[in-house]
Amino acid sequence: MDIRQLRYFTAIAEEKQITRAAKRLHIAQPPLSQQLKSLEDELGILLFERKARSLELTEAGEVLYQKAKHLLEKVEEAVLEVKEVGDGLKGVLSIGSVKTCFSYIPERLLYFRENYPLVTFRLKEGDSSLLADYVRSREVELAIVRLPLDMEDFSCLPLPTDQFVAVLPESWSVPSALQTKQLSDMPLMLLHRTNGVGLYELVVNKLKEHQLEPNIICDCPDAAMLLSLVRSGLGVALLPKSTLPSFSMQGLKMVPLEDCLIESESAVIWLKDRYLSKKAQRFIETFQSIELAADGR
Amino acid sequence: MDIRQLRYFTAIAEEKQITRAAKRLHIAQPPLSQQLKSLEDELGILLFERKARSLELTEAGEVLYQKAKHLLEKVEEAVLEVKEVGDGLKGVLSIGSVKTCFSYIPERLLYFRENYPLVTFRLKEGDSSLLADYVRSREVELAIVRLPLDMEDFSCLPLPTDQFVAVLPESWSVPSALQTKQLSDMPLMLLHRTNGVGLYELVVNKLKEHQLEPNIICDCPDAAMLLSLVRSGLGVALLPKSTLPSFSMQGLKMVPLEDCLIESESAVIWLKDRYLSKKAQRFIETFQSIELAADGR
DNA sequence: GTAATCCATACAAAAAACGTATGAGTAGAA
């Protein structure tokens, strides 16, 4: 039995005539007679009672007609849904993001969902090297991470570079801007990945390049913890500016670095030369178009 | 899209390998590759992610797999059910029966249902000519009727001939047997069809053949009414013997006709040279085998 | 009785599916 045969059969059942059904199906009449016969032979039963002028369904034929109609509907439905999923119009998209980049997410998710309302999201977070592993193991399809990162396995879409700012306790007497060299006098606190090379090393190296010996009193993988420590007056945190919108700044003061030497780069990454779902592709396109729009401003 | 292609696809999805799936399907590997490709082309989407050693379903592939599995089950189910109905093992069988033959029914229905427990019944009643019309218009597939009847449109299975008996009020002084000629003295009551020629004419003609002028004081299409009239002492009813088991004989007395001149014939009838459902055919076979068994006694 | 319809069959052409042979790419072992 065949889907085509079922279509033929239902056409005959509805037209009650092979000739008319053949016209409707845009085929000649004899093949349709034959297909009906072969279906009847295969089932070993008579589906139509051949009356003089028209064909009438037998009881078994009626049963098959009801089933076939239902089945054909289901088939159509399945094809449509599979196509939607395949075209990235529907499905679940797993994304990872480091917390310090999370401020990029909401706006873009909102925009994406306007265009693809059937796509839902599953978010994971972690530091960049963990997220890179998630991408490699397919736990997420793409991730928003801070560079540097070993990019051998990944394709990427760079996000706008991001200046580092200093975050000081509000209680401190705070200048409106800082020179980088002033930092060496202050107790610094930096983000540090649980493993791998990242921002921490970037900052330390940058400062050393300028013959500055930083006074790092704490490193921590979590920005919220870090900011709490600042709030308590322990020291000064150095963070990419884009990190801050996600956190409460109560009791804190952000101060830009006047001679900004340190910049942070972020990027959307995904597995290079491997299957990437359509919805992930569309998500990346969305990201891209938003960057372009932002550039245009 | 094709049922075969869905079968192929699910096999690949389950085996995660085209080679293994091809073995399972008893075909060579290349055609299976082709069929998969043609399915993917038709849908316009990738169903499997070609990994080095095995194929993994994409999200769209996973959706199709779930749908396909379900669809294939439904197809199997539909085929089985259609076959059952077509083989007469399942369905609704519409039967008509005149009340005076109803005593034939219960035993045979019981026996039939032992062999075909999924077949259910829809019973209609009426006089023989009405039932003949029901058969012609397909309101019932077969009917149990009293002859005579215009048999041009029908095939039939004759049932055992049936002697007429007289039914008298119990209160009357009743002989243990009657001569037919004694009937002419008595007030007779006969069944009479609402239209058409039937038992009534049969009886009247038979009596006239023997130079007996019957004294018919009532005719009535319904046996129950007729027997009520007898019970009240109005007269004597002449009925086929097989009619009586369906009715209460309280206040009545059945008396055989000694020189039984009048016989009634019944038959199962159905449309000649037209489609007859398998279940009806089986019902007729059952009837036949019961008659044979009864003859053998 | 004739024309018009409709279904079924016969046969040829076109399309689809299949099998064999073969090549390219990758994983695991030597």
Added chain:
DNA sequence: TTCTACTCATACGTTTTTTGTATGGATTAC
């Protein structure tokens, strides 16, 4: 690394299936 083993994809010829054309038989409408 090289070699082997294994998998998938492609090319091409063969077989099977499906379709179209031509035609005959049966039935209805005029």
